[in-house]
Amino acid sequence: MENQEIKIQAPWGKVAGKLWGNPDDTPVLVVHGIMDNAGGFDKLIPLLPKYFYICIDLPGHGRSDHFPPSLPIFTVNYILVYILTMNYFKKDKYIIMGHSYGGQLALLFARMYPERVEKLVLLDTIHYLTTSSNRYLDDLKHKFKEHFITEEKKKVRSPPRYTYEEVLAKVKQNRPFPLTEDAAENLLKRSLIPLDDGKYYLSTDQRLKYFINPIHDIRYAIESIKEHPVQCPLLIIFGHENVVQRHVLRSILNHLKKQKNVTVKYVPGTHDVHQINPEIVAPLINDFFITQKSKL
Template sequence: MENEEIQILAPWGKIAGKLWGNPDDTPVLAVHGIMDNAGGFDKLIPLLPKYFYICIDLPGHGRSDHFPQSLPIFTVNYILTYVLTMNYFKKDKYIIIGHSYGGQLGTLVARMYPERVEKLVLLDTIHYFTTPSQMYLDDIRDKFTEYFSSEKKKKVTGPPRYTYEEILSKVIQLRRNPLTRSAAENLLKRSLILLDDGKYYLSTDQRLKYVINPKHDSRYAIESLQKHPIQCPVLIILGQENVAQRYILRPILNYLKKQKNVTVKYVQGTHDVHQVDPERVAPLINKFLITKKSKL
């Protein structure tokens, strides 16, 4: 399946991405996790049905421009990116495939704009991480501390600079479960910037290290899901090796499992299984996409 680059104008700059397939086919908006980019779907898309795949780089990732500087990033701002992209292609409804952070955002979009989302696929994600009520203010204060520290350091030293092999090694190793070399290179293709001295730095926005999520606990999250449920069919695929996420979000996962429109499947693999072993998740996604009622 051939692909091409796309740029969508936004109030703060451009949203970059890759398009796969024929624009006349069913539109699928695929969104990566935090600190990744559209290259994270390069191995998976060729294994999926011949639909029209819109793989974007979220602001501050890959080839997309950053959100305006000087303020921390708030999660809900990213919803603007989904809406702008959907408006640009002028389709009535979209299937959303989201990995990690991209899936957490996709869930919010599906709940806010149910009339625009046909199906939702969540790759090793359930919900953004909740915060116990007694930790709300401490958590936000910690994020502000990181923000001030990072801004001060950035003015003095600028972004970190690496050789290609150094930066490749970091992308592979700086995860709970390492990526393969080829998966890491798919990400670097969209985020490396070459300097005059032959070294590289990443285009990734350093503010992503302290993104501020909505602050509420599991009880509130479930009440919110009850009030504003996900109305479309949902497929959640979880890597069996990512135990921490399922433990922290167990109440929300248990609630979602009880919903008639939600299917939860487990595959052998890590948080990035769709990049490392895409053949493990592709059959589940394919069946979900082509089945009319989409209940596996």
Template sequence: MGENAPQGPLDRRGKGEAGLLSELKLAVPWGHIAVKVWGSQKNPPVLCLHGWLDNANSFDRLIPLLPQGFHYVAMDFGGHGLSSHHHPGFPYYHQSFVSDVRRVATAFKWTRFSILGHSFGGTVGSMFACTFPEMVDKLILLDTIPFALDSNETENILTYKRRNIEHMLKVEASQKSPRVSSPEELLQGLLSKNIHLSRECGELLLQRGTTKVDTGLVLNRDPRLSLAENVFDFTSKEMFLQFIRSLQANVLFIKATQGYFGVRRENDNKKQPLLFMLDALRVILKERFQYVEIPGNHYVHMNEPHLVAGFISSFLQSQPRTSSRL
């Protein structure tokens, strides 16, 4: 695998679609984290983080349109795609996925890198960039929110914690074998729950998100992930302000005009949390913050990747602005 291979990989596959260099499995205590790699490891690294219940194939159509002078790594979060599920009884938390990012960075021996995150991946990437500010030089947020803002967070937090535990116990108690479905049945189920996803892009996600068995396909993802509150940490306005004050990265926020404003879809039309975060990012980060709106929906980076590729390319190739922090 050469001198530049990351520590702990279990296997590697040959060159694949659209310049894909390799597929790796990075060893972790409960199994492995699966990643897809484009470009030379001698180039500046960009870690690509997918959305909730998606997988690394989210970036297959976008990365070939981005500058070739970077090292792109798209990972599957734990319990997603081809990454191992957590052991029974070991739950998923938002911090678990932030830790996944740190493990991948350690495996590749990165001390500083950029993050490109879509939806849930942007929320995880933001928390990582605030927790390890010295490690992230550029943060690109694709139709996401840096944090799941909840103005009633102090009132609701016990409800979220209780629901997390009850949901985990319910799933574990069922002990059902994975349901076998036809490819079309799975695709229609995915599209019905993701109205912003095109048929072609739905098929792309299912390529990595399913395993073929004798009578059809089964979903790879861990069923314990099916409740949003299990994987998001909701924060108050005060916590949000404290978090982003620690950011050292330059931030590019790309918002799709027909995308999602919040994590929970019933709140999509409530723009106040988004507007609050945008105002705070502008005030605190100043010249280190850029915001653009583009036509398209929540999966614009898959459905019409050319609409976002230019903004991302310019941002990656721009000289980093010096942090205003003393």
């Protein structure tokens, strides 16, 4: 399946991405996790049905411009990117597939705009992490503190510079579960900026280390999902080795499992199984795309 680059104009700059397939086919919006980019799907997309895949780099990732400077990054701002992308391609409804943070955003979007989502696939994620009522102010204060520290550092320091070997090792290892070399290289193709001295820096926005989710506890999250449920067919695929979301948000997962439109599958692998062993998850996605009815 051939692919090509795309840049979509946004009020703050450009949203970059990769397009796979024919624009006349079923559109699938594909969104990566935090600190990753559209290259994370390079091995998976060729194994999927011949639909029209729109793999974007979220702002601050890959080849996309950053959000406007100086302010912290709030999760809900990324919903604007979903809307801008969908409006750009002028399709009525989309399948959405999201990994990790991209999937958390997708779940929120599907609940906000059910009329625009035909089906939803979440890869090793369900919901952004919640905060208990006795901790949320301290958590917010901590993120503001780290934001100011990061902004001050940017005034006096240039971005870190790496040899290719150093940055490859960094991308492979600086995550909960290591990536394979080829998976890391697919990400670097979109985030590596060469310098005159033969070294590189990463295009990733440093503010992403301290992004701010909507602040509420698990009880509020469940009540919100009950009041505004996902209406389209939903497939959730978890890697066996990553238990964090399944454990911390198990009450949300247990609620979702009770819904007739929700299918939950478990596969061997880590949080990034779609990058490392895409052949494991592809058959589940293919079956869901082709056989699952869009209207319940």
